[in-house]
Amino acid sequence: MKAVITVTGRDSVGIISHVSALCTAHNANIVEITQSVLSEYFAMIMVVEINALDIPFADFADLLAATGRERALDIRAMHEDIFNTMHHI
Amino acid sequence: MLNTADILETIGMIREENLDIRTVTMGISLLDCVSEDVNRLCDKVYDKITRTAEHLVSTGCAIEKEYGVPIVNKRVSVTPISQIGGAISPEGYLKLAHTLQRAAKTLGINFIGGFSALVHKGMTAGERNLISVLPEALAETQTVCASVNVATTKAGINMDAIRLMGSTIKRAAYLTRDNQSIGCAKLVVFANVPEDNPFMAGAFHGVGEPDAVINVGVSGPGVVAAAIRRAGDCDLSELADVIKKTAFKITRVGQLVASEAARRLNTPFGIVDLSLAPTPAIGDSVAHILEEMGLESCGACGTTAALAMLNDAVKKGGVMASSHVGGLSGAFIPVSEDAGMIAAVERGALTIEKLEAMTAVCSVGLDMIAVPGDTPEEVICGLIADEISIGVANTKTTAVRVIPAYGKKAGESVSFGGLLGTAPIMELKPYSPAKFVSRGGRIPAPIHSLKN
Known part of the structure; x- marks a missing residue:
């Protein structure tokens, strides 16, 4: 099972580091990252394996969202199924 | 294969365009709660609803977090109450309305639908009793939703029922006059009512439905x-x-x-x-x-x-x-x-x-x-x-x-x-x-x- 973590907001030092630290702490394996910075606006999409998470996925998503709020970023972790269902027949 | 544009489109829909799931509604049959004794009936109704939908709200919240899409309402609809109340007294029906309210409060849902009667061709004594206390039921409860089906394409239009609903609506407006006549916002008069509608205020659980359904x-x-x-x-x-x-x-x-x-x-x-x-x-x-x-x-x-x-x-x-x-x-x-x-x-x-x-x-x-x-x-x-x-x-x-x-x-x-x-x-x-x-x-x- 995979989840998609998206991070958007104003660019600042250490965004990827904060998110990856949380992934490591809870055993989410990062399989893909794309990121871009467009006129100080930061957007990152990270695909992570969540089979071996050490906490429930909903709690993991809450932690990421809370980290985002602390840094004025919008961080969302969503199960890959919502994207697959919506965009693939 | 996940595609960046698809991911951003989905996130944009949720974040900027208010995409949400409006309601997850559990339909619950109360046909097995029938009893001649009003108190026993109310106890069985309360137990059945709170037992069957015990995990509805927590499950809804978990799904909403995992998929990242808001589920605005978690609700319950039940068998039209007139069909399980039978010929109990108007006071008995009012007691049932309060029972539904109590069950909704225990579950943490924002609306419960099904204080309803299907009278498109005629009215039983029980249906008349339920309709007679509709205004009180809507005034004395906050989350109970009511509906009355007064017509179908097959049966035609029951004008006697419509007349009764005219006075019922006016009385509901009067009884909730201190609260902008909100009672009427929880009461729907239908033609060809669907039996699997998840939306309030008209939701109920039809008789052809299974014991419970999502x-x-x-x-x-x-x-x-x-x-x-x-x-x-x-x-x-x-x-x-x-x-x-x-x-x-x-x-x-x-x-x-x-x-x-x-x-x-x-x-x-x-x-x-x-x-x-x-x-x-x-x-x-x-x-x-x-x-x-x-x-x-x-x-x-x-x-x-x-x-x-x-x-x-x-x-x-x-x-x-x-x-x-x-x-x-x-x-x-x-x-x-x-x-x-x-x-x-x-x-x-x-x-x-x-x-x-x-x-x-x-x-x-x-x-x-x-x-x-x-x-x-x-x-x-x-x-x-x-x-x-x-x-x-x-x-x-x-x-x-x-x-x-x-x-x-x-x-x-x-x-x-x-x-x-x-x-x-x-x-x-x-x-x-x-x-x-x-x-x-x-x-x-x-x-x-x-x-x-």
Whole structure:
């Protein structure tokens, strides 16, 4: 099972580091990252394996969202199924 | 394969365009709770509802977090109460209403539907008793929703029931006069009521349904409006395609949530209701979709045509996205719950007559319409009869949720807060249908109901 973590907001030092630290702490394996910075606006999409998470996925998503709020970023972790269902027949 | 553009599109829909699942509604059969003793009946009803839906809210919250899509409401609908109450006294029915309220509070749901009676062909003593305490039930409870089906295409229109509903609505408005007559916002009068509708206030669990079932209502007027805006100056065929594709995506999310909720709650999946359900929030309006399609204001000439096209395209897109479609399935046009509708009424562009025409081509009917508090009972009956006949003649569901706001006059407004929104008081024609209405009896079923 995979989840998609998206991070958007104003660019600042250490965004990827904060998110990856949380992934490591809870055993989410990062399989893909794309990121871009467009006129100080930061957007990152990270695909992570969540089979071996050490906490429930909903709690993991809450932690990421809370980290985002602390840094004025919008961080969302969503199960890959919502994207697959919506965009693939 | 996940694609960056798809991911960003989904996130944009949720974050900027108000995509959400409007409701996950668990239908629960209460047929096995029947008892001659009112107290025993109430105990069994309370136990069955709280046991069956024990994990509904927590499951809904977990799904919403995992998929990142808001599930705005978690609700319960039950077997029409008149069908389990039988001939218990009016006081017994009132006690049942309080039992439903108590169960809803225990579960943490915001509405429970099914304080209902199906009287399209006639009325049993129990149904009469239930209707006799409807105003008290709506005034004394906060989360109990009621509905009465007064007509079907097969049975015709029960004008005696409509007469009774006219006085019931007026009394509900009076009893909740200190709270903007909110009682009427929880009461729907139907024709051809669906038995698997997840949306309030008209939801109940039909007798042909299983013991329990999960029905889901999707939403997303903001997503459709944004897609139309992005499509630019295309012709109507292309526009229909844009709406279909968007409705497909919205409905797929509904199907995912519905099947996941059904699996986790170990309850059969019933249907996805393909409705565009507005909220008073900015950017979540069906009227604004119509305006995005090219109308200066909702209510302008062309509104019915635009709405018919929108409604059809939503169904065509949605039907392929879900394994079972049901409920009301169509665009809702509740005046108080839609910022664009409110604005259209306030600028004088949208009248009750135009709304009535619109209901011939979309879901439900004259919904959340506030009228002057001194509107005579028979005028309300005439309004209901008109709307109900549109449903009967067109073999579709129509409904009336009208609020004769006590002490208010045309030009004023009533505000209910939350999803119920704010309703400007709309003018009604002063001419009386009293003689027609007071004839009573039944309007016979239309000839095209004889299909066998």
